[in-house]
Amino acid sequence: RAHTAVCQLSGVIKLVYCNWANFEAGGDYYDEGTNGFGQITGTCSVAYPTKSDVIGTGSFVVQPGQNAVVLIDLSADIPAGAQFYVATFAVPAAGCGIPLFGGSYSEGLNTTSAQALNMALGEAATTATSGVTDQTANPAAVTTSYNNQSVIWGPTAILALQPASTPVIVVNGDSKNAGFHYEADKFNQLSWVAQAFGDTIAVMNFSVSGKSAQVDAGSIISPCPLAGQSALTLRMQLAQLIGATDFILDLSANDMDGISPIPNSDTAATVQGYWATIIAKAQANGLRITGVTNTPSTTSTDGWVTTANQTLGPNNAQQDIFNAYVRAKPAGVSFVVDAGAAVGTGLTDAKWDVGYGGAAPWTAEGIHPYDRAIGSLIGAVNVANYAPVALAIGLAYADTYGQGVKNVQGAIDLLMGREGNPGVATLTDANHAFSPYAEGHKFNDTGALTANRNLTLATTSAAGVAVPDGYEVTVSRFGASDAYSRQVYQSNGSTLIASVAAGHAARFTYSATAGAWYQSG
Numbered sequence: 308r309a310h311t312a313v314c315q316l317s318g319v320i321k322l323v324y325c326n327w328a329n330f331e332a333g334g335d336y337y338d339e340g341t342n343g344f345g346q347i348t349g350t351c352s353v354a355y356p357t358k359s360d361v362i363g364t365g366s367f368v369v370q371p372g373q374n375a376v377v378l379i380d381l382s383a384d385i386p387a388g389a390q391f392y393v394a395t396f397a398v399p400a401a402g403c404g405i406p407l408f409g410g411s412y413s414e415g416l417n418t419t420s421a422q423a424l425n426m427a428l429g430e431a432a433t434t435a436t437s438g439v440t441d442q443t444a445n446p447a448a449v450t451t452s453y454n455n456q457s458v459i460w461g462p463t464a465i466l467a468l469q470p471a472s473t474p475v476i477v478v479n480g481d482s483k484n485a486g487f488h489y490e491a492d493k494f495n496q497l498s499w500v501a502q503a504f505g506d507t508i509a510v511m512n513f514s515v516s517g518k519s520a521q522v523d524a525g526s527i528i529s530p531c532p533l534a535g536q537s538a539l540t541l542r543m544q545l546a547q548l549i550g551a552t553d554f555i556l557d558l559s560a561n562d563m564d565g566i567s568p569i570p571n572s573d574t575a576a577t578v579q580g581y582w583a584t585i586i587a588k589a590q591a592n593g594l595r596i597t598g599v600t601n602t603p604s605t606t607s608t609d610g611w612v613t614t615a616n617q618t619l620g621p622n623n624a625q626q627d628i629f630n631a632y633v634r635a636k637p638a639g640v641s642f643v644v645d646a647g648a649a650v651g652t653g654l655t656d657a658k659w660d661v662g663y664g665g666a667a668p669w670t671a672e673g674i675h676p677y678d679r680a681i682g683s684l685i686g687a688v689n690v691a692n693y694a695p696v697a698l699a700i701g702l703a704y705a706d707t708y709g710q711g712v713k714n715v716q717g718a719i720d721l722l723m724g725r726e727g728n729p730g731v732a733t734l735t736d737a738n739h740a741f742s743p744y745a746e747g748h749k750f751n752d753t754g755a756l757t758a759n760r761n762l763t764l765a766t767t768s769a770a771g772v773a774v775p776d777g778y779e780v781t782v783s784r785f786g787a788s789d790a791y792s793r794q795v796y797q798s799n800g801s802t803l804i805a806s807v808a809a810g811h812a813a814r815f816t817y818s819a820t821a822g823a824w825y826q827s828g
Contacts (some may be wrong), residue, residue, distance in 0.1 A: 308393050308461050309428035316385040316467050322351055322377040322393065323464040323548060326369040327541045345400030346370050350443045351462070353379050355391040358429060358447035372541065374463075374548055390428070394446035395461045396439075405460045464511065464549055474693050475509045476500075477546050477594075479523065479585070480557030482516035483602065483646075483675055499681050500555055500599075500644070502781070503688035511549060513542050519561035519571065520581035539585065543592045553693060554589040555644070556582065557599035559629055564604035565622035566674060572621065575628035579637070586639040597692075598640045600630040600647040603657045604674060611668035617658040620673075627655045642692045649687035650680045682812025686783050734762065734782075734793065741765055741780060750782045752807070756791035759806070763796045764815060764824045774817045783812040797823055 326347050346368055353363040362383045369375035385391050399405055431449040433439055442448050478484050484498040501510040523539050546554070562581065565572045582598075589596050604620035611617065620626070630647050633640070634654075650669055651657030659670050660683070669680035676684055734752040738761040741750075750762065762782065766774050782793055787809035795804045795815060805826045807813045815824045 308395075309390055309430050310393060310465060312385045312387055312389050312391060314387045314467065316381060316391075318381060320353070320363075320379050320381060321464075321466040322353075322365065322367075322379060322462040323466065323545075324349070324351075324367055324369050324375045324377065324395075324461075325463045325541075325545060326374070327372050327538075345403035347397050347399050347405065349395060349397040350441055351377060351379070351393060351395045352443040352446060353381065353385075353391060353393055354446050355383065355385045355389065358392045358394075358449075359445065361444060361446070364443065374545060376548070377462075392429070392446055393462060393465065394443040394449065396441040396443050397460055463545070466549060474553060475511070475549055475551045476504065476553040476555060476693065477542070477551045478510060478512045478514055478555045478557065479542070480512075480514035480555070480599070481518045481561050482514070483560065484512065484514040484557050485516050486514075499676065499684040500557070500688060502681070503685045504690060504693070508690070508693055509549075511546075511551070514557070517561060518558060520558040520578050520585065521562055521571075521573070523558055524581040524584040539588055543588060546594065547592060551592075551594060553597065554594035555597045555599060556585060556589070556640075557644075557646070558582075558585070559601045559626075560604070560674065563622050563625055563629065564601070564674060565620045566604050566606070572625070575625045575632060578629055579632055582637065583639075586637070590639050595642075596640050597642040597644060598633045598637065599644045600633045601626050602646050602674075602676060602680075603651045603659050605658050606673050611659050611670050611673065612661060614652055614658045614661055617673075619656060619658065623656065627657075630654070642689070644687050644689075646684055646687055649683045650676055678814060682781055682783055682814060685781060686812060734760075736760065739763070750780065752782055752784045752793050753787050755787065755789045756793070756809075757789075759791050759794055761794050761796055761800070763800045764798060764804075764817075766798045766817070766822065774819070781812060781814045782807050784809050795824075795826075 350366045354361045363379035363381045365377040367375040367377045431451045562573045562578045605617040607617045609616040740763045792806040792808045
């Protein structure tokens, strides 16, 4: 697996391996094997700058329902922004299987290797029921070969030694925060909450498509030897392990939106009860809690291009009551992210906003936010609430949904950098030039402009590294109210891509084939 360091990695780093599944709806907790669940024994290595340059090794044994922390003593530093590789060799007990974080293994690895691996980043994997050799000493020798009933498994988190004052956020949500339908590129789908935070704050995403507050509050894993343990409890154990400080709760849509594919219509009072259980568990683990309101649920006769042709979902009245409950900060909730207001037409009876003169819909099925809605959701997160600090070291990578399986519904949520949470830069009333990696992926441009100002997007980093295909930046002018625009230009400084007016946001993606940026949302 290829990863990107958000900060310089020096000395000892930690690889965290989990032998449990971040998924509780359905039966595919593991690719179980005939003997159920058992311990996993393995070795691992870190390589930089190429897959042939191993700079640290380790080994582990992890029991079902447990986490293993492997200390890796690096023989060389990995600079911030650099791509590095982690190779894992894992052997489950005889007849047992490998844990799966989200979806079923048949969805994760069916016919196309690209569903599981990002070949462009040099990733590879070999899985089989027998005969796989340990190649962690030379990751470059790994070739891709696997059967349909296998999962590609790796570290859930890669951590540097971390100061106690550093905020670490865990996001507990459904498909909206798992990254579902955000982009065509399945390898770059990121939680919108994660996108709001920069390289000063680490984010680990526990979101799973189809998850509900009901399931999270009461689900019990039944197969032995995990009987009696809830997935929420296991998540909290992992949160403690990574030093989490904040818990963002975004579960309600699958309980009460009343629209397929999960047409549940619970009352607001019922879902509030589920939230009380989840909040109590988070508080018991010392986490500060942020509540997220539900986004609109509507049907449309014109593809959500207009509000007039949208019809409110059948449980809209209960959703309005629930959102009012969240906005009022129920007991135990410190902050609120009002996602419903950010993408809806009002606080009650809200339909999906259309914005941009109906140039593109903010949703395509009435449930999930799509590209043009993401900038508005990002802008709804008040990053200042979480007291970011400048990190020299910190959480380098996290992947709790995919657990190394780049798969089902593109619901991958990695942490920071090329495969994860974008950095944040603040634009001022001046012209700016963007240098990838040095500044990150998101620009907050909320201050007043006294004239149209430029933002030039470079095609190489300050260190001369070429911008990878699919690299994205978001310019958010939400909160600004002036009459001017941020004019975004190609690297030549003269070819205008788009003008972003006050109160709007836009996303730009780099095409390595074309050697140019284009507006993608």
